[in-house]
Amino acid sequence: MSRQIVIDPVTRIEGHAKVSIYLDDSGEVNSARFHVTEFRGFEKFCEGRTLWEMAGITARICGICPVSHLLASAKTGDKALAVSIPPAAEKLRRLMNLGQFTQSHALSFFHLSSPDMILGFDSDPATRNVFGLIAADPELARKGIRLRQWGQEIIELLGAKKVHPAWAVPGGVRQSLTEETREQIRSRIPESLATAREALGICKRMRERYPAEAESFGDFPSLYMGLVGANGEWEHYGGSLRVVDHLGYRVADGLSEDNYKDFVGEASENWSYLKFPYFKPRGYPGGIYRVGPLARLNVCDRIGTPLADRELQEYREMLSGAVANNSFLYHHARLIEIIAAIEGIERLLEDDDVCSHHLRAEAGINRLDVVGVSEAPRGTLFHHYQLDEDGKVLSANLIIATGQNNLAINRTVEQIAKRFVKGPDIAEGMLNRVEAGIRAYDPCLSCSTHAAGRMPLTVELVASDGEVLRTITRD
Amino acid sequence: MDRVKVATVWLGGCSGCHMSFLDMDEFLIDLAEKIQVVYSPIADVKEFPESVDVTLVEGSVANEDHVELCHKIRAASRVVISFGDCAVTGNVPAMRNPLGDPEKILQLVYVDRADTHPIAPKEAGIVPKLVDRVRPVHEEIDVDYFIPGCPPSASRIQEALTNLLEMGETHLTGENLRFG
Numbered sequence: 318m319s320r321q322i323v324i325d326p327v328t329r330i331e332g333h334a335k336v337s338i339y340l341d342d343s344g345e346v347n348s349a350r351f352h353v354t355e356f357r358g359f360e361k362f363c364e365g366r367t368l369w370e371m372a373g374i375t376a377r378i379c380g381i382c383p384v385s386h387l388l389a390s391a392k393t394g395d396k397a398l399a400v401s402i403p404p405a406a407e408k409l410r411r412l413m414n415l416g417q418f419t420q421s422h423a424l425s426f427f428h429l430s431s432p433d434m435i436l437g438f439d440s441d442p443a444t445r446n447v448f449g450l451i452a453a454d455p456e457l458a459r460k461g462i463r464l465r466q467w468g469q470e471i472i473e474l475l476g477a478k479k480v481h482p483a484w485a486v487p488g489g490v491r492q493s494l495t496e497e498t499r500e501q502i503r504s505r506i507p508e509s510l511a512t513a514r515e516a517l518g519i520c521k522r523m524r525e526r527y528p529a530e531a532e533s534f535g536d537f538p539s540l541y542m543g544l545v546g547a548n549g550e551w552e553h554y555g556g557s558l559r560v561v562d563h564l565g566y567r568v569a570d571g572l573s574e575d576n577y578k579d580f581v582g583e584a585s586e587n588w589s590y591l592k593f594p595y596f597k598p599r600g601y602p603g604g605i606y607r608v609g610p611l612a613r614l615n616v617c618d619r620i621g622t623p624l625a626d627r628e629l630q631e632y633r634e635m636l637s638g639a640v641a642n643n644s645f646l647y648h649h650a651r652l653i654e655i656i657a658a659i660e661g662i663e664r665l666l667e668d669d670d671v672c673s674h675h676l677r678a679e680a681g682i683n684r685l686d687v688v689g690v691s692e693a694p695r696g697t698l699f700h701h702y703q704l705d706e707d708g709k710v711l712s713a714n715l716i717i718a719t720g721q722n723n724l725a726i727n728r729t730v731e732q733i734a735k736r737f738v739k740g741p742d743i744a745e746g747m748l749n750r751v752e753a754g755i756r757a758y759d760p761c762l763s764c765s766t767h768a769a770g771r772m773p774l775t776v777e778l779v780a781s782d783g784e785v786l787r788t789i790t791r792d
Numbered sequence: 793m794d795r796v797k798v799a800t801v802w803l804g805g806c807s808g809c810h811m812s813f814l815d816m817d818e819f820l821i822d823l824a825e826k827i828q829v830v831y832s833p834i835a836d837v838k839e840f841p842e843s844v845d846v847t848l849v850e851g852s853v854a855n856e857d858h859v860e861l862c863h864k865i866r867a868a869s870r871v872v873i874s875f876g877d878c879a880v881t882g883n884v885p886a887m888r889n890p891l892g893d894p895e896k897i898l899q900l901v902y903v904d905r906a907d908t909h910p911i912a913p914k915e916a917g918i919v920p921k922l923v924d925r926v927r928p929v930h931e932e933i934d935v936d937y938f939i940p941g942c943p944p945s946a947s948r949i950q951e952a953l954t955n956l957l958e959m960g961e962t963h964l965t966g967e968n969l970r971f972g
Contacts, residue, residue, distance in 0.1 A: 326833075328835060328838070329836065330833075335918060352915075352919065354857065354919055355854070356897075356913075356922060357884075358888040358894070358897045360905075361900060374884065377806050377808070378806060379807065380805075380808020380810065380812075380943060381811055383806075424811075424814070442837060443837060446832070446835040446836060447820075447834060448824050448828075448829055451824050459818060462817050462821070465814070465817075466817045469815060480808040481808060481943065582908060585902040585910055585911045585912070586911060587913050587919075588913065588919060589913055590919060592902065597907070601907075601908045714905070
């Protein structure tokens with residue numbers, strides 16, 4: 318008798334999701350699916366709002382990475398005004414984005430994923446969380462909390478709020494640093510860097526501690542997409558898009574976000590509120606690609622700061638190939654990116670422009686069909702607005718990082734289920750591994766279901782006759 | 793003394809209120825001695841527990857899963873707190889209300905705007921049906937306290953929780969009553 322397992326909700330992810338696992342008569346896994354279960358409808362209700370409100374509204378798509386939407390929306394707005402923003406404004410936007418990378422990546426590692434790695438995939442689910450980490454290793458937990466806090470503080474010192482700052486606007490930003498706040502950030506760089514390096518050390522040891530997980534958490538060829546700078550360096554704000562394949566071959570380079578519809582397509586399925594973007598030239602679902610830390614390190618030639626470049630070199634030597642095709646390595650890549658972010662923050666703070674008062678270019682509406690892009694911690698983010706001459710939004714389309722990983726997350730869930738889940742008795746730890754594979758992507762389902770909504774995770778165990786044998790749910 | 797059992801729930805919203813909860817930073821370490829988090833999006837318990845002292849509810853009531861969970865929460869919780877503007881007023885998710893029938897929005901997003909394989913999500917038991925009108929939590933169940941803000945700052949959350957833990961009730965005043 319075949320059956321279906323549902324994990325509901327998937328926990329320690331940023332959103333609402335379920336997973337279905339389909340078993341055959343002998344209890345072996347046939348297939349598995351990742352479902353996102355929330356819908357909010359941003360693209361529709363933004364119609365009729367003004368361009369000036371879009372940064373504030375779209376930031377509310379996500380409380381974890383509101384800065385990503387703030388920046389993508391402001392960049393889209395810059396194009397609508399047809400202005401080149403003041404150099405200081407671009408540097409400050411980069412500074413805030415790197416603060417966000419630090420806080421968001423720290424959250425992913427310390428608060429959400431380290432309970433699996435440090436306490437164990439099979440540890441007691443009642444304490445397998447950040448409070449369990451506080452009990453087991455209070456000093457490490459405190460360091461992780463302080464690293465995230467420092468990233469959040471950069472956002473607050475610039476934008477007056479840690480979550481949903483009203484700061485970046487079409488044409489620039491509203492406020493710079495003072496000498497005092499600049500020093501306040503700078504004084505904690507050594508501590509933050511030490512914590513990031515300690516976390517990376519812990520993460521490197523996990524491949525030895527969990528070899529079976531490390532080889533089956535999403536190990537398959539796919540394409541990778543991300544921004545790179547003018548000289549091929551790691552990028553999070555400007556530059557152009559590059560796509561490489563599983564061997565590192567450049568499939569496309571120098572792509573402009575303006576033409577995203579030529580290379581990004583979107584498909585729907587009746588079992589998820591999360592759409593399925595694909596690389597258009599390869600079709601659906603053959604155009605599966607991954608974005609985020611793993612992809613950004615795969616597409617760039619180098620990072621451009623010394624410590625991060627040294628780590629990137631070691632990482633590439635370990636891979637014995639040019640690119641990483643295994644999603645377990647998202648954690649490793651994410652921690653290299655925290656080091657890159659901290660070094661980038663240090664470099665930006667050396668520039669007196671971060672205290673400048675020339676922050677904003679003023680103009681009216683000069684372009685009516687505009688696309689902006691930025692790298693969110695989880696990957697590439699596109700905002701596309703069509704406007705009338707008064708700046709009223711006629712239509713909005715948002716392509717979110719986690720959505721672009723949807724095909725890959727689905728394949729990962731199936732790969733892990735086939736490796737670890739076996740009937741008839743399903744141990745909790747088997748299912749937690751499926752969830753941990755999702756956590757590797759650090760999915761932001763609140764973002765990805767902008768169009769839609771939120772994500773609790775449900776796993777259903779379904780027999781081949783369709784009988785639901787067991788449902789494991791979490792909201 | 794037993795620690796106070798606290799649940800945090802995320803309905804239709806952006807998780808910003810939960811991020812603000814985590815922004816209490818090192819106070820979380822002190823808090824861990826006084827409270828036990830028994831259910832939360834950042835913890836792994838999948839079923840809402842039968843008995844909880846305090847439940848913080850982020851987000852508005854936007855789909856049928858939220859409705860069901862709200863009633864479970866009320867039945868099992870001694871104190872229910874509407875946590876953040878979406879729970880208190882409906883806020884941003886309620887911006888879809890003037891658009892009317894949610895089925896039409898789904899049609900636009902998943903069918904009209906799909907490049908390939910256009911189909912509206914509706915698999916029974918998996919994808920929850922949207923409610924016609926997004927509502928604040930107190931329209932669905934009785935709520936004991938409100939913490940406004942989009943999101944409420946960490947200091948506001950800390951004050952509300954500290955009052956509740958020390959005095960058994962919490963009433964925010966002044967600046968702490970601001971929305972947004």
